[in-house]
Amino acid sequence: MDLSLDHRFEKDNILVGKLDDLINWARSNSQWYFQFGLACCAIEMIAAAQPRHDLERFGAMPRASPRQSDVILVSGTVTLTMATRVKRLYYQMADPKYIISMGSCANSGGPYWEHGYHVLKGVDLIIPVDVYVPGCPPRPEALIEGLLELRKKIREETPLRKVS
C-alpha cells in the first residue's frame, strides 16, 4: 500500500502517511527566513521577496526576529563586528534552524578575501551553513534555487528517528 501523504485512503478526508513525512512537509513549506541584509546582496534578496520573484509562493517570508524564523539568510558581507551578532542571534533561534549563505562574501569573504582586515572569511567559520548560493551578487533565481535545495534537504530528514 502506498503510504505517502497525498494518497487518499477510502474515505475522502483521511490521509495515511508517516509522521516524518508530515513534519518534513510542514517544515519544508514554511521556511520563514531571518533576514541578514548586510551589504549589496541584500538588494537581490529583497528583489527575490518582491512580487516579480515572490518568495512567498514557496512559503518563505521575511521575519525580523530570530524567535519567529526557521532559516537564517545571510546575504552580504559579514564584518567581524557583525559576526558576533550573527552568532548570538543564531543561538537565540529555536530548533530546527537552517542557514543559507548567499553571495561570495558570506561564502568565503568575497572581494575581501585577502586584504579585508575587518571581514569574516566565510560565515561557515562561526555557524553551520546548509546551502551556499554562489555569485556576486546571486540573481534572485539563484536564491530561489538555494531555497529549493534546502527544501530537498529538509525532506530527507528523519526528525523522529535518531540519525545513525
Place this chain on the structure above:
Amino acid sequence: MELAEIITRVNTAVPGAIVPTEDDAGFIQVEPKHWLKVAQLLKDDPELRFDSLMCITGVDEGPEGRLWAAYNLHSMELLHKLEVRIFVNRKNGSIPSVANLWRTADWHEREAYDLIGIKFKGHPDFRRILLPYDWEGHPLRKDFETPDYYRGMPVPKDKRGWE
C-alpha cells in the same frame, strides 16, 4: 580669494604659522601648535569666512614617513576653497582638535584616529568610531599587521588545502 592672498592674510595675523611650500602646491601647511589660532581666523575673518569643513583625510606615509591630516574647507558665503595640511610625527605627534569650531570635525577626527591613528588633542568625545572598542592597532597604517584572531574568530584567510 586666491591662495596667495589667503597665505598673506594668515601670515600677517599669525606670524610663522604657515610652513612655506612650493608655489603651485595648492594647499597650505600649518604647524600643529598654531592650528587652533589659524582655524579660528579662517572661520571668523570677514574676508575668509570658511564656515564649512567638508572633509578631513588622514594619510600615512609609511614606516619612515610622517602622518598627516588634510582639511578641506569651503566658504558658503564667499565661495572659495582651501586645503590645509598638518604634518605630525608618527610616534607621539598630536593635532589640536577643531571639533568645537566645525561640528563636521567631530566624527572625521574620530575616523582619522580610528583608521590611521592620528591623535587629536582636546576632542570632546575621543573614541573609535568604526571599529569595535577592543580592536588593537590602526588598520590603514602601512605597517599594520592583521591579527590572527579577533574574539576567537580567525581573521586572515586560511589557505591550507587550496593554494
